[in-house]
Amino acid sequence: MRIEDFDLELPQELIAQEPVHPRDHCRLMVVYPDGKMEHRYFYNLIEYLSPGDVLVLNNTRVRPYRLRGVKTTGANIEILLTRRLSDRVWEALANPSRRLHLGTEVLFDKGLKCKTIQVREGGWRILEFNEEVESYLDELGEVPLPPYIHRKVKEEDYQTIFARVNGSVAAPTAGIHFTDELLERIEAKGVEILYVTLHVGPGTFLPVRVEEIEKHYVLPEEIEVTEETAERINRARSRGGKIVAVGTTVVRTLESVAEEDGRVKSYKGKTDLYIYPGYKFKVIDRLVTNFHLPKSSLIILVSAFRNREIIMNAYREAIRLGYRFYSLGDAMLLY
Template identity: 50%
Template sequence: MKVSDFYFDLPEELIAQEPLEERDNSRLLVLDKNTGEINHRRFKDILEYLKEGDTLVLNNSRVIPARLFGIKKETGAKIEFVLLKRVDKDKWETLVKPGKKAKPGTEFVFGNGELECKVLETTEIGGRIIEFKYEGIFEEVLDKLGQMPLPPYITKQLEDKERYQTVYSKINGSAAAPTAGLHFTKELMEKIKEKGVNIAYVTLHVGLGTFRPVKVEDINEHIMHSEFYSIDKENADIINNTKRQGKRVITVGTTSTRTLETVGDENGFIKECSGWTDIFIYPGYKFKVVDNLITNFHLPESTLIMLVSTLAGQENTMNAYKEAVEEKYRFFSFGDAMFIK
């Protein structure tokens, strides 16, 4: 299968630049994966499609303000670091712009000197491993100095940092939001629970590799980035009980989907575990755990639209995207949602 099989023409004006005032007032395209039938609703209507006994699986990772702007100690030259993942206590893998100013051994300072770092080594993908020096608690220093690492297609700065977090975010570590969850409000979550739908949480810290384009024409040759995941016994038990009862496991977002499909056995059961996943789901893959999916509208030719196509069928998915463009749905992180039923 070729990357070009997942291309669609997306007008730039459909790329959402900011979130809606009401999270659950976004539009919802409902796609029947068996028939290809499409319905147009509002996200708050998701309640109608959830049944008692279903389990909704959410990624509770929280975005850290991972973009830091500093200066080179020796010259005062400006530099931008984006934290990708923690390697050790104060050591991080980062992306750097401009990279030529960040050779191993170089030191940088941020803010009024509250935070400093030294470049230790260069990574295989051209990033840098750095080590921070600071006084106090790192997370508090980062919260003061860092900015939200919004995707490159969003050009507006976000006034309220919490709008790039889900209302149930809990575990710090992501460099990008698990955006399918941005549509949920606390009130909607309560209504879902009242209906008898189970809620289970997994953690997958989203890396910026999520936005990395597929640069090979044959998708079999694409190499995925790796991301850290964890799931505890309580939440594994909720999902396993759902499978035993023949009810549906509905993931919110491609991150929750990739986590469950990484840890699931051939019978669709999972266990308490943590680790790194680089699973790449594209047509031909057989889902073990996940039955249905709530997701946003993704980049053309991305690994994310390939995952969606695997669950809903490539033809159904591309037809749905074509209709979403015609109906002027909002795309990407702050855009509208799709439910594959």
């Protein structure tokens, strides 16, 4: 399939610039396997869950991995830390990347500084700091927002209420819509709520640059599924419960650790699973997700879960009805 098959014209005014309050009052489009649609609100999600189902959430937390500094020449530069290689050495992206040559030094507040020790293709840099970096992040760093959000957003509005495990450069945004009250009501209905971890990496911001989608790849990301979570998912499936993934990160995590018969294994490590049409899902029955960027690996994934024609038709209807798109926008339930 070609990447143009996943393109559509999205009016700029539909790209959400601020969250909805309360969180669960965003709109929810429900899409059935035959393409039929219902238009609800997120707090209605509970009506589509049954006792014995399992709702799986990603408990990663976004860290303030964006640092603003100056070169010794006085030029401003922005650093996005993407992967810790050791206490003082990090993989990073720079903006503008052309300013970070081998040996370039960048100065930050509080005496923190770094030097470029390796230049890689695609704008990647390896930076060595003069101090251990993590202890500086809460004071000097900023939570990285997607480039299409142009307004200042409070950090708590870009975290899920169940964010616990530090490590992401972007939020698993399908989970942002949940409130404590909604989760309590879902649990009281007899739905089991479980957590996995996928630390969202910088690949979430990178476009698909190939014409044939089968040739695309995604960058590895850290995941964890505990033994207890795996066992509880397997027990629920054996009883006939549906596995409802909240977000594409949960889909990729669970599908990465599932056997061919759908049994889930515990695992801690990396995944580079790329899901595109033709993929045979092993464990996921339902998907809660946001409205994604055209021509992205995320819209390709949801098109694999529910065929491309149905998804693109749903997106066109969402545009016609003024749904809000992307990270801070409205939600979709693929039932």
